[in-house]
Amino acid sequence: MTPEALERGSKWLARADLRPTRQRLSLATLLVGDGRDRHVTAESLHAAVQDAGDQVSLATVYNTLRAFCEAGLMQEVVVDGSRSYFDTRIDDHPHFFMEEEGGLTDAPKAVIEIRDLPEVPEGFEVAKVDVVIRLRRKGNDAD
Amino acid sequence: MTPEALERGSKWLARADLRPTRQRLSLATLLVGDGRDRHVTAESLHAAVQDAGDQVSLATVYNTLRAFCEAGLMQEVVVDGSRSYFDTRIDDHPHFFMEEEGGLTDAPKAVIEIRDLPEVPEGFEVAKVDVVIRLRRKGNDAD
DNA sequence: GTATATGCAAACCGTTTGCATGGCT
DNA sequence: AGCCATGCAAACGGTTTGCATATAC
Numbered sequence: 242m243t244p245e246a247l248e249r250g251s252k253w254l255a256r257a258d259l260r261p262t263r264q265r266l267s268l269a270t271l272l273v274g275d276g277r278d279r280h281v282t283a284e285s286l287h288a289a290v291q292d293a294g295d296q297v298s299l300a301t302v303y304n305t306l307r308a309f310c311e312a313g314l315m316q317e318v319v320v321d322g323s324r325s326y327f328d329t330r331i332d333d334h335p336h337f338f339m340e341e342e343g344g345l346t347d348a349p350k351a352v353i354e355i356r357d358l359p360e361v362p363e364g365f366e367v368a369k370v371d372v373v374i375r376l377r378r379k380g381n382d383a384d
Numbered sequence: 385m386t387p388e389a390l391e392r393g394s395k396w397l398a399r400a401d402l403r404p405t406r407q408r409l410s411l412a413t414l415l416v417g418d419g420r421d422r423h424v425t426a427e428s429l430h431a432a433v434q435d436a437g438d439q440v441s442l443a444t445v446y447n448t449l450r451a452f453c454e455a456g457l458m459q460e461v462v463v464d465g466s467r468s469y470f471d472t473r474i475d476d477h478p479h480f481f482m483e484e485e486g487g488l489t490d491a492p493k494a495v496i497e498i499r500d501l502p503e504v505p506e507g508f509e510v511a512k513v514d515v516v517i518r519l520r521r522k523g524n525d526a527d
Numbered sequence: 528g529t530a531t532a533t534g535c536a537a538a539c540c541g542t543t544t545g546c547a548t549g550g551c552t
Numbered sequence: 553a554g555c556c557a558t559g560c561a562a563a564c565g566g567t568t569t570g571c572a573t574a575t576a577c
């Protein structure tokens with residue numbers, strides 16, 4: 242955990258007026274420390290924390306991820322009924338999902354063109370458009 | 385449950401070589417009896433069965449929905465981390481999802497144009513593209 | 528000092544499973 | 553008769569919560 246990474250994590254928290262506790266700093270640093278976007282599950286982030294030599298309880302990881310989402314620092318991505326994924330990139334963009342290994346990555350935004358959205362049911366408006374491109378290993382003809 | 389509805393349900397099961405048990409017929413009839421596409425959760429289908437005056441255990445509803453999916457009669461749609469949705473329409477098409485009331489409906493297919501899918505990670509191919517248009521009530525500026 | 532964050536373990540809830548019973552062919 | 557489907561209740565797994573303790577401000 243370099244000083245710059247810590248600095249990034251710290252500023253990220255400050256931006257959302259979240260108190261920089263040890264646990265939040267640890268998670269924030271892992272999430273945005275190198276400036277790259279990250280996709281995690283509560284479990285994977287918890288494991289990453291341990292690998293980094295820190296200790297944060299799993300419950301706190303869950304609560305903190307939820308707090309980060311509510312603060313607008315992250316967004317939840319629904320790709321799998323049995324796990325929640327969280328993305329540090331918060332704009333509306335498509336995802337690649339590798340079902341077999343549970344991996345989630347950003348897809349190039351230009352790939353998908355949403356022309357317009359007519360016929361939205363009366364009284365409703367579009368909140369968000371989720372695009373998930375499910376991938377499988379080549380040659381895996383199963384399914 | 386009209387005779388035609390029962391007939392439809394029955395043929396639907398036969399198409400997948402699934403034994404026409406009382407429970408399966410009941411579920412199949414509710415799902416495809418009127419020829420319209422349907423989106424259900426295990427719970428909602430279980431409730432519908434009871435409303436129709438039949439009795440099918442919740443476990444059987446779960447198992448049967450899974451069997452219908454494996455047989456290619458339905459497909460699962462992932463829109464909500466806490467619930468599984470099942471769709472009788474099995475082609476690749478976008479969905480409208482009303483988060484607040486948990487409602488899921490088909491969106492007109494032409495709405496979204498997927499130009500092409502370059503940059504798919506090495507060794508993978510596209511299995512499926514899920515598009516979920518999340519709707520909110522108009523005027524509900526929250527979030 | 529006060530409000531808020533954390534940790535633990537227990538609760539939670541949708542879903543799955545083991546096993547005994549019952550039904551389809 | 554044999555195999556498969558069903559039902560029940562218990563197990564399961566990811567997530568949330570209640571409450572006591574610790575920390576930021």
